Amino acid sequence: MIRQVHYFDKSGKENTEKCVEITASLVDEGYKHVVVATTVGDTGVAIARKLHGKGVNLVIVTHSAGYKEPNHIENREEILKLGGQLYTTTILTHSIETAFTQKFNGLYPTMIVAQSLRRLGEGVKVCCEIVMEACDGGLIPELEEVVAVAGTGRGADTVCIIKSAASKRFLDLKVLEILAKPRS
Numbered sequence: 001m002i003r004q005v006h007y008f009d010k011s012g013k014e015n016t017e018k019c020v021e022i023t024a025s026l027v028d029e030g031y032k033h034v035v036v037a038t039t040v041g042d043t044g045v046a047i048a049r050k051l052h053g054k055g056v057n058l059v060i061v062t063h064s065a066g067y068k069e070p071n072h073i074e075n076r077e078e079i080l081k082l083g084g085q086l087y088t089t090t091i092l093t094h095s096i097e098t099a100f101t102q103k104f105n106g107l108y109p110t111m112i113v114a115q116s117l118r119r120l121g122e123g124v125k126v127c128c129e130i131v132m133e134a135c136d137g138g139l140i141p142e143l144e145e146v147v148a149v150a151g152t153g154r155g156a157d158t159v160c161i162i163k164s165a166a167s168k169r170f171l172d173l174k175v176l177e178i179l180a181k182p183r184s
Contacts, residue, residue, distance in 0.1 A: 006018060007181065007182070008181070009183065011122070011152035011184055012157060013042075013155020014155070015156060015180070016042075019156035023051070024050045024051060031147050033144060035130050036059070037126045038060050038062055041062070043156045044075060047060075049082055057140060058085065059140060060086050061088075062086065085139055089136070092110065093110045093117075093129060097109075120175075120178070120181075122150075127158055131162045131165075132166060133167070135165060141164065142164050158181045159179040160175055160179065161179065162175055
């Protein structure tokens with residue numbers, strides 16, 4: 001198999017359009033499940049627009065409700081109108097253990113996992129998290145190849161193909177391909 005990999009000079013939302021194109025081409029190849037991270041909804045809307053009518057299971061994963069401010073999730077109606085499913089959940093590697101880390105200055109397993117995944121890039125870490133979260137929520141099947149799209153801060157700058165697994169089976173999750181990521 002030969003694939004083209006896109007390396008961006010820097011991270012950020014200026015890479016979103018290319019990530020949307022890569023994702024659409026993977027759907028055209030036959031991938032049936034796409035999981036996308038979005039903070040305010042712009043990335044989710046962009047991919048939902050591009051994939052609208054293609055018969056794909058599109059899951060848009062947002063931070064926990066109120067992550068930025070209480071009771072606030074932008075672009076909800078637009079994503080749903082375009083056929084995407086919206087899943088709002090706690091970030092797997094940023095939950096209860098974060099409180100213990102801050103209070104007791106310790107290092108706990110999910111923090112180690114998060115920091116280890118960050119060696120490949122923030123977007124790769126988020127791709128792994130959102131795939132497990134979508135499996136945990138029953139929105140995508142386990143042990144299937146899915147397209148995951150995430151970024152560093154705002155926008156998308158990372159596209160991966162991941163063999164899905166629920167968080168309780170984290171060790172079954174496999175990053176099969178990284179098709180786009182920032183070098184920085």
